[in-house]
Amino acid sequence: MKHLYKTPIPSTRKGTVDRQVKSNPRNKLIHGQHCCGKGRNARGIITARHRGGGHKRLYRKIDFRWNQKDISGRIYRDGEKKYILHPRGAIIGDTIVSGTKVPISMGNALPLKESTSTDMPIGTAIHNIDITRGRGGQLARAAGVVAKLIAKERKLATLRLPSREVRLVSQNCLATVGQVGNIGVNQKSLGRAGSKCWLGKHPVVRGVVMNRVDHPHGGGEGKVPIGRIKPTTPWGYPALGRRTRKRKKYSDSFILRCRK
Secondary structure (H helix, E strand, C coil), X not given: CEEECCCCCHHHCCCEEECXXXXXXXXXXXXXXXXXXXXXXXXXXXXXCCECCCCCCEEECECCCCCCCCEEEECCCCCCCCECCCECCCCCCXXXXXXXXXXXXXXXXXXXXXXXXXXXXXCCEEECEEXXXXXXXXXXXXCCCCEEEEEEECCEEEEECXXXXXXXXXXXXXXXXXXXXXXXXXXXXXXXXXXXXHCCECCCCCHHHCCCCCCCCCCCCCCCCCCCCCCECCCCCECCCCCCCCCCCCCHHHEEECCC
């Protein structure tokens, strides 16, 4: 549930805040999140721009691996406690199961392969998908995303990822049924620039408004074009359309269609 501020102050007039979930972290499942000073490396050189500051935060240890098999768990109940990605539609009191022979229902984690009792049907919406069995979920983990199982052949399963990429993964890999919750996270309005600084994100400006020593697009009198055939990065490499994926990467043979 999104709450909209109703104040005459311009900074918070259209700001929103999420009041759906109350924070109640467990001490054994959280730890302090270390933030590098303004994106600098060990030599003190800025390697990640537009970072710095921000409020203190605690990172919650999320169980992406589902190490315990054939174990059912109830959301927000007593027993061994672990954080997992919130499936869309899950509420307090629902029971979720992780294993090899579990029903196809929202929040349950099971392999993509066929089994004697249950078989994940074609067209199932899934998230938190393994790339390598036992390594933990690495695909479709962001808020509101969902992948789709579109085919099975031999020992491989074909998935359509949220980026529209179509790739192959082993049928032994685990996946969680359903869509990741918090689908309205992109619709949140911060209201003012200071709210974004609290997240550790500094302002970003265009290269054409910088000085010539700061960016290849900078310099000149007034509003002038970039003065180059193609846009470049601050270090002179082509930008805005140049592919950054490595050539002859090990996973190229598993990608049937590249993302758009």
